[in-house]
Amino acid sequence: MAKIIDGKKIAASIRSDCKIRVEKLKDESGVTPGLAVILIGEDPASSVYVRNKIEACKAVGIKSSSYRHDADITTDELVVLIEKLNIDPEVHGILVQLPLPPHIDMERVLETISIDKDVDGFHLYNVGGLVVGKMVFSPCTPYGVVKMLESENIPVEGQNVVIVGASNIVGKPMALMLMARDATVSICHAKTRDLAQFTILADILVVAAGVPNLIIPQMVKTGAVVIDVGINRLPNGSLQGDVDFEGVSKKASYITPVPGGVGPMTVTMLLVNTIEAAERHAVQK
Secondary structure, eight states: OOOOOOOOOHHHHHHHHHHHHHHHHHHHHHHOOOEEEEESSHHHHHHHHHHHHHHHHHHHHHHHEEEOOHHHOOHHHHHHHHHHHTTTTTEEEEEOOOOOOTTOOOHHHHHHHHHHGTTTOOOOOHHHHHHHHHOOSSOOOHHHHHHHHHTTTTTOOOEEEEEEEETTTHHHHHHHHHHTTTEEEEEEEEEETTHHHHHHTTTTTOOOOOTTTTOOOOGTTOOOOEEOOOEEETSHHHHEEBHHHHTTTTSSSSEOOOOSSHHHHHHHHHHHHHHHHHHHHHOOO
16 A cells, blocks of 8 residues: 655645744845735636635745736736836745636746746746756746655656656656656656556656546556646546546555645745745845
């Protein structure tokens, strides 16, 4: 039976450290880390995510401010808001909650965010930096997964890693971060033929496809480490990952639950990045 990697517990430990870092920063430089969160439209899931992020900030002493706008805001208006936040000395991190309405030029919006305030790690500079290992901030979800593996002392070097899902937010940066740690990485996606022939080879299987119960026991090698990034709301309101947790946990050596696995880590790494941005700002003052 697999050992459950408790994301809540790991996140709580990191957040305790965050609180100490915030207090130290305030005492030594008078700087309070500040995060600006931008939410466009009325997407219920996005509203929940934003509320969770604001509550998490409050718990560790980060000052958060939210900017909510109707879905009919233009790209130009959004860019003007971000440019104002870029020069605000009390804002150290800027987060634009995705997805954005289809009429907004997401690429332009993300690239307007100052590199030094891109705490989500989505700016082209940070994405490119992943390739050469010189990013300013790591994207929060892959960063959280790396921290989970580290917390359980799970070796990555030389391991076969298979990532299911090739998004710019999770799959691709996850691959680059694990390659930087000398793993052998394969990325599978919606067009991959016979997914099981890849997943069965994985020492570490990271699933971020957004398809409930996509990974079943027959697709997983005995003793594999399984990280389930997927979070899907079923018609009955319950949350379900991309992995058949009950079945796969009988074969895997480690597995993350949904909820309570990767989710808490994503928010926690956002806090870490925001504090890091404030610490850099304090040094430059």
